[in-house]
Amino acid sequence: MxxxxxxxxxxxxxxxxxxxxxxxxxxxxxxxxxxxxxxxxxxxxxxxxxxxxxxxxxxxxxxxxxxxxxxxxxxxxxxxxxxxxxxxxxxxxxxxxPDWYDPAALLRNGWEYSTTVDSDGEPLDPDEASELGRSVAPFLDGWPGTAPAADRTGDPDGAARALARELLAxxxxxxxxxxxxxxxxxxxxxxxxxxxxxxxxxxxxxxxxxxxxxxxxxxxxxxxxxxxxELSVAAPPVDEPTALRIAAEHLAFCPDNIFQGAGTLTAYAPGLIGAPQWSFWWD
Structure with missing residues (x-):
């Protein structure tokens, strides 16, 4: 051996x-x-x-x-x-x-926490709430729910291998x-x-x-x-409405992607359309 x-x-x-x-x-x-x-x-x-x-x-x-x-x-x-x-x-x-949890509930909780309190866990003041409203539009009424599953998932394993080659290059x-x-x-x-x-x-x-x-x-x-x-994505969103819903999931999962990145969901979402890779970074 x-x-x-x-x-x-x-x-x-x-x-x-x-x-x-x-x-x-x-x-x-x-x-x-x-x-x-x-x-x-x-x-x-x-x-x-x-x-x-x-x-x-x-x-x-x-x-x-x-x-x-x-x-x-x-x-x-x-x-x-x-x-x-x-x-x-x-x-x-x-x-x-992982199988203890409902992922939809986790994302809802992540959204609600990220959009109702500041980095110290305190309720947002009026100015902060107004600024946040601009960031999370068009979902000012709250969590929109998870996006629908893709009709076709393509080849997840092939997409993963392609991304590995790209990352190593x-x-x-x-x-x-x-x-x-x-x-x-x-x-x-x-x-x-x-x-x-x-x-x-x-x-x-x-x-x-x-x-x-x-x-x-x-x-x-x-x-x-x-x-x-870094995730490979075999079935990325193909239209703006779906991309916006997924962008909301990304905010719930990793707020820094939006709040320290694109700034707003409407600026972030177009980059998801057809994208074979999702990247996340936590401060």
Missing amino acids: TDAERDLGRLLPSGDPSTVADLLPPGRLVGPRQDREDAPPVLWLSDGPAPFGLWEELHRAHPRSGLWPLLLAPLREGDEEFRPWATGELSTESASE FNANLRIGLVAAAGGAEALTACGWSGPVNHEDDIAKVSAVLLDWERRYGTRVVQVGFAEL
Whole structure:
């Protein structure tokens, strides 16, 4: 048994690590050190940059290996510590399970919280409420509900592989991570990622929404950073009304995308029409 097979066997004792072990460059296991120093590993991390095409091979092997591949980015370019991954700034202690939650209810709650209180949790004053009204138009009357599922979802796996190639072509310093999980949404909970902690401290709720988007729009988690997320999208919106509804979901899921980005839903939504990638960033 190789070192890689032994390591992967610790991540997924019931799996067959031999299906991917021979594909891997040098790497090591990482445990959630925020829980405790000797916590069991939750992630296999390559020591160096991901070889081009490896994510795709690992993705194809996932049904047999049970290990979901992630392209991993550090806190900032040139970060020699490669936070949070190599430093184990991960925690699985407080997470619940994605299937405990109704994603539509989570998005409604996210919308209501993001549109009724300020960053300190205090009710908006009249000037803040007026400014917010401009940001969330045309949904001044409140949460519009989740957008309908796409009629056709295209090829989610093909879209994910295409995005992985594009991301690696743009940033050759990304590393490969492997997590024992049914898919990318569940992988975030399984490895204890805490990127959205300033907005949502239970990553299972984030995973629950991502699972819903997988079903409705054929999304896949491809790249994860310190507090960033890159999804492939096989069935993006094709018209402005649907794009606006999805923009409202994005605000509920990640308010910084709008409030620290485009500024308004009407400015943000056109960029979603036909877009094969959704990007999120939490302050």
